[in-house]
Amino acid sequence: MNVDPNITKYVIKAKILTDGVVEKPDVVGAIFGQTEGLLGEELDLRDLQKSGKIGRIEVDIDTKNGRTEGVVLIPSGLDQVESSILAAALETIDRIGPCKAKVDIEDVEDVRINKRDKVIQRAEELYKKMGTNGKSLSESIIQSVREEVEKKEILSYGEEHLPAGPAIGASDSIIVVEGRNDVLNLLRYGIKNTIAVQGTSVPKTVKELSKSRTVTLFVDGDHGGELIIKEMLQVADVDFIARAPQGTEVEELTYKQIVKALKYKTPVNQYLESHGMVEELKEFTEKNNKAIADMNINIESNEEPAKQKREHEKKHVENPGTQAPVVExxxxxxxxxxxxxxxxxxxxxxxxxxxxxxxxxxxxxxxxxxxxxxxxxxxxxxxxxxxxxxxxxxxxxxxxxxxxxxxxxxxxxxxxxxxxxxxxxxxx
The missing domain is CATH 3.40.140.20 (AICAR transformylase, duplication domain)
Structure with missing residues (x-):
């Protein structure tokens, strides 16, 4: 991608999918045509490109089996908020050329972060060349940089400003842990869909998330972990339970220990039964039975007209000559x-x-x-x-x-x- 490094702050990356065959000019035309007037004059794409605030739109598409899909890259010299608004506007595009289309924003990349990463990488190389003391100094710098990156990736999520990984908002499955250091440790090994409850009192944000996500509760292997399990089961919808080895904490686990604990996570009802938590199992079962009973009532009410029709047909069959045999x-x-x-x-x-x-x-x-x-x-x-x-x-x-x-x-x-x-x- 050839963009002017003097103006580019962000690169908008959009994925496109159409139900027919289109070409690159069709994609570019749809971007300009269907966003025109949507965001007002200040964010009009044509004007932004003329003024140099938006770079050349690059399109890379491929056609297979009568459908077209690919990626669009738009370099932006706008600030973070304006670039995000422009990116969101692209998702309103529903046709490209003569075909129905779907546009999803995959990323709004800060190109300056890449530049900083290159500086850090080059600095590491230079320190390694500085002699016998360079190695220890380099390792110290790298560790400091890594810790700073991890800290910057942690979000303050929800109205309680809970520590969370950067993927907590978009992930279908989430991992609930106890504290900030637990989030940091998982983040260190690339696990970004975490959120901390910050104690045994479960925050409202975590309760609401549990209603629409698959939840794994990952707790310490001590009495405090047991208390969090009991509290979460009373107020939130937990699907799986994972625990650190006995006597250890999530924040101190190695990568291998974390992977093993999450790999062998246990469905809630099995966990409660195997750990002799009779009262908790009873409450969990009653809650699930109520959800299933409500579901059954709704389905039965929807089935009633069909059931009456089948009974009506059955009566006709019992009277010869009135109707053909009923289908099974x-x-x-x-x-x-x-x-x-x-x-x-x-x-x-x-x-x-x-x-x-x-x-x-x-x-x-x-x-x-x-x-x-x-x-x-x-x-x-x-x-x-x-x-x-x-x-x-x-x-x-x-x-x-x-x-x-x-x-x-x-x-x-x-x-x-x-x-x-x-x-x-x-x-x-």
Whole structure:
């Protein structure tokens, strides 16, 4: 990408997808045409480009199987807020050339950070050349730089300003830990979807997040960890529990220990049963049974007209000559009763299943891994999840050609394609 380094502060990276074949001029034309007048004269793309505040728009697209997808890069000399507004405006584009289109902003990159990273990297190389004392000095500087980067990546999230990793706002699955140092340690090893409760009293922000995310509670291997588990189960919707080894804390774990603890995380009901937490298991079971009962009531009410129709047809069959024999009762993927039973099962096992048009199961994945693994499934038509229906889940289902998505909970969904039926029983 050739941009003027004197004006560029940020680079907007947008992913595009169309349902037909388009060319680069079509993409550029859509960007200028569909944003014109949207943000007023001060942020008009044509004027910004003429004044040198926006660089040349670069388009890299590829066409396969009658669909076009690719990436658009827009260098910006505007400030952070203006660049973010401009980026958000691109997501309003819904047609490119003669085709329906979808535009998602992948990143608004601060190019100055890259420059600083190069300075740090070069400084390390120079220090290593400074003699026998250079190595220890270099290592000290690198450690200091790493700690500063980690601290800057931590967010103050929610109304309680909780310590959190930079991916907490966008991730479908989150890890809840006890304190700031726990977030720092996980961040040190690239785990960025964390948030700290800052004690045994669970903040409102964490309670609200638990309603729409898959939650893993990761606590210390001591009595304090047990208290946090009990408190969280009373006020929040926890899906899995992971613990540090006995007598250790999350903030002091090595990378290998963290990976092992998260790999062998346990569904809540299994954890409570195996640890003899009878009262907590009873409360958890009652809460889940109530959620499932509410779901069943809603489905039964929707089934009633169909049930009356089947009874009516049955009576006609019992009177010869009035009607042809009744077709066997439907039990396929389109039957609400089938969906209900499958949701019960997947809710308990925290799993996702994908079916083809005939209702045959194609794949089954754990909720925590489904959004990554399900993309490789072909000929899928229906997805049923025992977890959260998130925006990313819907986007992936759309790209797979899925027609129906069923789940227990609806997450933060802002865009839903008309081609997909999305149903969360908790809202019916």
């Amino acid at each position: 009762e439907i039990t396929d993927i389109n039957d609400p009763k089938f969906v209900r039973n499958k949701l019960n099962e997947l809710f308990e096992s925290k799993a996702v299943e994908i079916y083809d048009e005939a209702g045959n199961p194609l794949a089954r994945y754990p909720v925590s891994d489904a959004v990554e693994l399900m993309q490789g499934v072909k000929n899928g038509v229906t997805v049923i999840t025992g977890g959260v229906i998130s925006q990313r889940f819907i986007d992936i289902a759309y790209n797979m050609g899925i027609k129906s998505v069923y789940g227990m909970k609806m997450g933060h969904v802002t865009k839903k394609p008309e081609e997909i039926k999305v149903v969360a029983w908790e809202h019916m």
